[in-house]
Amino acid sequence: AQKITQTQPGMFVQEKEAVTLDCTYDTSDPSYGLFWYKQPSSGEMIFLIYQGSYDQQNATEGRYSLNFQKARKSANLVISASQLGDSAMYFCAMREVEQGAQKLVFGQGTRLTINP
Amino acid sequence: NAGVMQNPRHLVRRRGQEARLRCSPMKGHSHVYWYRQLPEEGLKFMVYLQKENIIDESGMPKERFSAEFPKEGPSILRIQQVVRGDSAAYFCASSRDLQNSNQPQHFGDGTRLSIL
Numbered sequence: 001a002q003k004i005t006q007t008q009p010g011m012f013v014q015e016k017e018a019v020t021l022d023c024t025y026d027t028s029d030p031s032y033g034l035f036w037y038k039q040p041s042s043g044e045m046i047f048l049i050y051q052g053s054y055d056q057q058n059a060t061e062g063r064y065s066l067n068f069q070k071a072r073k074s075a076n077l078v079i080s081a082s083q084l085g086d087s088a089m090y091f092c093a094m095r096e097v098e099q100g101a102q103k104l105v106f107g108q109g110t111r112l113t114i115n116p
Numbered sequence: 117n118a119g120v121m122q123n124p125r126h127l128v129r130r131r132g133q134e135a136r137l138r139c140s141p142m143k144g145h146s147h148v149y150w151y152r153q154l155p156e157e158g159l160k161f162m163v164y165l166q167k168e169n170i171i172d173e174s175g176m177p178k179e180r181f182s183a184e185f186p187k188e189g190p191s192i193l194r195i196q197q198v199v200r201g202d203s204a205a206y207f208c209a210s211s212r213d214l215q216n217s218n219q220p221q222h223f224g225d226g227t228r229l230s231i232l
Contacts, residue, residue, distance in 0.1 A: 004158075035220060045159075045207060045223035091158055103149065103172065104209075104221060106158030 003027065004094050006107035013082050014115050020067070021077040021110045023092030033095040034075040035104065036066070040088040048090075051075055079112075087114045118143055121190075122208050122224035129198050130232050137193040137227045141210030148191045149221060150183060153205040165191060195229075203231045 005024045013019045025034065036048040051059045051066045059066040067076040079086055089111050093104040121140040129135050141148050146167055151159040152175075162175040165185040176183065180198075185191040195202055205228050209221035 037223070042225075043205065043228070044225040045209075047220045047222060050220055093159075102147075102211075103161040103164055103175075104151075104159070105161070106151075108158050109156075 003096070003105045004092055004107035006090075006092055006110050008110045009108070010111045010113070012113050012115060015084060016081055018078060018080045019082050019086075019112065021079075021090050021092075021112065022074070023076055023107060024072070024074045025092075025094050026073065027094065027096070029096075034066070034068070035093045035095070036064070036075075036077045037091045037093060038088045039091065039109070045091075049077065082114050084114050084116060087112060120145075120208055120210050120222050120224035122227050124227060125225060126228045126230070128230045128232060131199055132197050135195040135198050135202070135229055137195075137206050137208075137229070138190045139193070139208030139210075139224060140190040141208075142222055145210035145212055145222070147211045148185050149209045149211075150191075150193050151207045151209065153207060153226070155204075159207060162193075198229075198231050200231050203229055205229070 003026050007022050032053045034051045038046045038048055049059050049061045049064045049066050051068045058068050063080045065078045067078055089109045091109045092107045096103055096105050120142055123138050148165045150162040152162055153159045163183045164172040168187050180196045182194045205226045207223050207226045209223045211221045212219050
Protein backbone atom coordinates (compact mmCIF):
# COMPACT_ATOMS: atom_id res chain seq x y z
CA ALA A 1 0.00 0.00 0.00
CA GLN A 2 1.23 3.45 -0.92
CA LYS A 3 2.14 5.23 2.30
CA ILE A 4 3.17 8.55 0.82
CA THR A 5 1.26 9.98 -2.13
CA GLN A 6 2.29 12.96 -4.19
CA THR A 7 -0.42 13.47 -6.78
CA GLN A 8 1.29 16.13 -8.88
CA PRO A 9 3.94 14.67 -11.20
CA GLY A 10 4.75 18.16 -12.49
CA MET A 11 3.97 21.76 -11.60
CA PHE A 12 4.65 24.94 -13.58
CA VAL A 13 4.62 28.24 -11.75
CA GLN A 14 5.49 31.83 -12.61
CA GLU A 15 8.42 33.34 -10.78
CA LYS A 16 7.46 35.18 -7.56
CA GLU A 17 4.19 33.30 -7.20
CA ALA A 18 3.50 31.00 -4.27
CA VAL A 19 3.22 27.29 -4.92
CA THR A 20 1.74 24.41 -2.94
CA LEU A 21 3.03 20.87 -3.39
CA ASP A 22 0.65 18.19 -2.18
CA CYS A 23 1.49 15.24 0.03
CA THR A 24 -0.83 12.77 1.75
CA TYR A 25 0.27 9.93 3.95
CA ASP A 26 -1.07 6.81 5.54
CA THR A 27 -0.04 5.49 8.93
CA SER A 28 -1.64 3.99 12.02
CA ASP A 29 1.28 4.99 14.23
CA PRO A 30 0.35 7.99 16.45
CA SER A 31 3.97 9.17 16.47
CA TYR A 32 5.53 9.96 13.13
CA GLY A 33 7.54 12.59 11.34
CA LEU A 34 7.14 14.14 7.92
CA PHE A 35 9.97 15.60 5.86
CA TRP A 36 10.36 17.46 2.61
CA TYR A 37 13.50 17.18 0.50
CA LYS A 38 14.54 19.06 -2.63
CA GLN A 39 16.51 17.36 -5.39
CA PRO A 40 17.90 19.76 -8.01
CA SER A 41 19.10 18.56 -11.39
CA SER A 42 22.59 18.08 -9.94
CA GLY A 43 21.13 15.18 -7.97
CA GLU A 44 21.80 15.86 -4.31
CA MET A 45 19.06 15.58 -1.67
CA ILE A 46 18.57 18.74 0.36
CA PHE A 47 16.54 18.69 3.59
CA LEU A 48 13.97 21.50 3.66
CA ILE A 49 11.54 21.15 6.53
CA TYR A 50 10.21 18.78 9.20
CA GLN A 51 6.81 18.35 10.87
CA GLY A 52 6.24 16.09 13.85
CA SER A 53 2.87 14.47 14.42
CA TYR A 54 2.54 16.08 17.85
CA ASP A 55 3.65 19.54 16.79
CA GLN A 56 0.92 22.05 17.53
CA GLN A 57 2.01 24.57 14.94
CA ASN A 58 2.84 24.27 11.27
CA ALA A 59 6.56 24.18 10.60
CA THR A 60 8.21 27.11 8.83
CA GLU A 61 11.73 27.58 7.47
CA GLY A 62 12.30 30.81 5.59
CA ARG A 63 10.21 30.70 2.40
CA TYR A 64 9.10 27.14 3.14
CA SER A 65 6.11 26.31 5.29
CA LEU A 66 4.21 23.13 5.86
CA ASN A 67 0.41 23.07 5.80
CA PHE A 68 -0.16 20.18 8.19
CA GLN A 69 -3.73 18.87 8.38
CA LYS A 70 -3.54 15.88 10.65
CA ALA A 71 -7.16 14.75 10.33
CA ARG A 72 -6.82 14.71 6.54
CA LYS A 73 -3.35 13.15 6.77
CA SER A 74 -1.88 15.77 4.52
CA ALA A 75 1.39 17.70 4.78
CA ASN A 76 1.58 20.09 1.88
CA LEU A 77 4.70 22.15 1.24
CA VAL A 78 4.15 25.84 0.52
CA ILE A 79 6.92 27.84 -1.14
CA SER A 80 6.34 31.56 -1.05
CA ALA A 81 7.75 34.04 -3.60
CA SER A 82 9.14 31.34 -5.85
CA GLN A 83 12.53 31.79 -7.48
CA LEU A 84 14.12 30.26 -10.57
CA GLY A 85 16.43 28.29 -8.29
CA ASP A 86 13.42 26.52 -6.80
CA SER A 87 13.09 24.45 -9.99
CA ALA A 88 13.76 20.89 -8.85
CA MET A 89 12.17 17.61 -7.80
CA TYR A 90 10.51 17.73 -4.40
CA PHE A 91 9.99 14.65 -2.29
CA CYS A 92 7.75 14.18 0.70
CA ALA A 93 8.87 11.49 3.13
CA MET A 94 7.57 9.92 6.31
CA ARG A 95 9.68 8.46 9.06
CA GLU A 96 8.55 4.93 9.74
CA VAL A 97 9.56 3.05 12.85
CA GLU A 98 9.55 -0.74 12.78
CA GLN A 99 11.12 -2.88 15.47
CA GLY A 100 13.22 0.00 16.70
CA ALA A 101 14.60 0.80 13.27
CA GLN A 102 13.82 4.06 11.58
CA LYS A 103 13.65 4.60 7.85
CA LEU A 104 12.20 7.14 5.48
CA VAL A 105 9.43 6.23 3.06
CA PHE A 106 9.39 8.56 0.06
CA GLY A 107 6.68 9.64 -2.33
CA GLN A 108 7.17 9.61 -6.09
CA GLY A 109 8.05 13.28 -6.15
CA THR A 110 6.81 16.43 -7.88
CA ARG A 111 8.88 18.16 -10.53
CA LEU A 112 8.54 21.90 -10.02
CA THR A 113 9.45 24.28 -12.83
CA ILE A 114 9.60 28.00 -12.20
CA ASN A 115 9.06 30.10 -15.31
CA PRO A 116 10.64 33.57 -15.60
CA ASN B 117 32.91 19.92 4.23
CA ALA B 118 31.27 18.36 7.27
CA GLY B 119 28.45 16.75 5.33
CA VAL B 120 27.87 13.14 4.35
CA MET B 121 30.60 12.12 1.92
CA GLN B 122 29.98 9.55 -0.75
CA ASN B 123 32.43 8.25 -3.30
CA PRO B 124 32.73 7.74 -6.09
CA ARG B 125 30.21 10.20 -7.51
CA HIS B 126 29.95 8.14 -10.68
CA LEU B 127 30.82 4.48 -11.13
CA VAL B 128 30.76 2.45 -14.33
CA ARG B 129 30.93 -1.33 -14.24
CA ARG B 130 30.48 -4.13 -16.72
CA ARG B 131 28.00 -6.89 -16.09
CA GLY B 132 29.44 -9.46 -13.69
CA GLN B 133 31.87 -7.08 -11.97
CA GLU B 134 31.69 -5.90 -8.38
CA ALA B 135 30.67 -2.40 -7.29
CA ARG B 136 31.77 -0.85 -4.00
CA LEU B 137 30.12 2.34 -2.82
CA ARG B 138 31.51 4.25 0.16
CA CYS B 139 29.86 6.56 2.64
CA SER B 140 31.34 8.58 5.47
CA PRO B 141 28.61 9.96 7.76
CA MET B 142 28.52 13.46 9.16
CA LYS B 143 30.72 14.03 12.17
CA GLY B 144 28.91 12.92 15.30
CA HIS B 145 26.45 10.71 13.43
CA SER B 146 26.42 7.02 14.23
CA HIS B 147 23.43 5.93 12.14
CA VAL B 148 23.80 5.24 8.43
CA TYR B 149 21.09 4.48 5.86
CA TRP B 150 21.35 3.42 2.24
CA TYR B 151 18.66 4.21 -0.34
CA ARG B 152 18.34 3.46 -4.04
CA GLN B 153 16.72 5.76 -6.59
CA LEU B 154 15.68 4.57 -10.02
CA PRO B 155 15.15 7.25 -12.72
CA GLU B 156 12.08 9.41 -12.16
CA GLU B 157 11.24 7.65 -8.89
CA GLY B 158 11.52 8.37 -5.20
CA LEU B 159 14.16 6.88 -2.99
CA LYS B 160 13.65 3.33 -1.69
CA PHE B 161 15.10 2.26 1.64
CA MET B 162 17.66 -0.53 1.51
CA VAL B 163 19.47 -0.90 4.82
CA TYR B 164 20.06 0.81 8.16
CA LEU B 165 23.28 0.33 10.09
CA GLN B 166 24.92 1.45 13.28
CA LYS B 167 28.58 0.93 14.00
CA GLU B 168 29.39 -2.74 13.34
CA ASN B 169 25.69 -3.69 13.31
CA ILE B 170 23.03 -4.11 10.66
CA ILE B 171 19.77 -2.99 12.26
CA ASP B 172 17.32 -3.31 9.37
CA GLU B 173 18.09 -4.77 5.95
CA SER B 174 14.49 -5.31 4.88
CA GLY B 175 14.98 -3.32 1.67
CA MET B 176 18.09 -5.13 0.52
CA PRO B 177 17.85 -7.69 -2.28
CA LYS B 178 18.54 -11.13 -0.83
CA GLU B 179 21.40 -11.92 -3.18
CA ARG B 180 24.49 -10.06 -4.38
CA PHE B 181 23.98 -7.03 -2.09
CA SER B 182 25.69 -6.51 1.25
CA ALA B 183 26.46 -3.59 3.53
CA GLU B 184 28.78 -2.95 6.43
CA PHE B 185 29.67 -0.12 8.76
CA PRO B 186 32.92 -1.09 10.50
CA LYS B 187 34.21 0.35 13.73
CA GLU B 188 36.81 2.30 11.76
CA GLY B 189 36.24 3.68 8.28
CA PRO B 190 33.29 4.37 6.02
CA SER B 191 30.16 2.36 5.44
CA ILE B 192 30.38 0.20 2.32
CA LEU B 193 27.56 -0.95 0.06
CA ARG B 194 28.79 -3.85 -2.03
CA ILE B 195 27.09 -5.24 -5.10
CA GLN B 196 28.52 -8.45 -6.52
CA GLN B 197 28.07 -9.67 -10.09
CA VAL B 198 26.27 -6.52 -11.17
CA VAL B 199 23.46 -6.64 -13.73
CA ARG B 200 21.91 -3.90 -15.85
CA GLY B 201 19.03 -3.56 -13.42
CA ASP B 202 21.43 -2.39 -10.72
CA SER B 203 21.92 0.88 -12.61
CA ALA B 204 20.60 3.57 -10.27
CA ALA B 205 21.61 6.35 -7.93
CA TYR B 206 22.57 5.09 -4.49
CA PHE B 207 22.25 7.53 -1.63
CA CYS B 208 23.69 7.32 1.83
CA ALA B 209 22.21 9.28 4.73
CA SER B 210 23.21 9.69 8.33
CA SER B 211 21.57 10.91 11.51
CA ARG B 212 22.26 11.47 15.17
CA ASP B 213 20.80 9.68 18.14
CA LEU B 214 17.28 8.59 17.29
CA GLN B 215 15.87 9.50 20.69
CA ASN B 216 15.14 12.92 19.26
CA SER B 217 12.64 12.02 16.58
CA ASN B 218 12.85 15.27 14.66
CA GLN B 219 16.44 14.67 13.63
CA PRO B 220 16.51 14.68 9.84
CA GLN B 221 18.55 12.27 7.83
CA HIS B 222 21.24 14.20 6.00
CA PHE B 223 22.05 12.84 2.58
CA GLY B 224 25.24 12.59 0.59
CA ASP B 225 25.37 13.57 -3.07
CA GLY B 226 24.85 9.97 -4.15
CA THR B 227 26.74 7.53 -6.37
CA ARG B 228 25.44 7.09 -9.91
CA LEU B 229 26.07 3.48 -10.87
CA SER B 230 25.95 2.60 -14.55
CA ILE B 231 26.20 -0.97 -15.76
CA LEU B 232 27.40 -1.54 -19.31
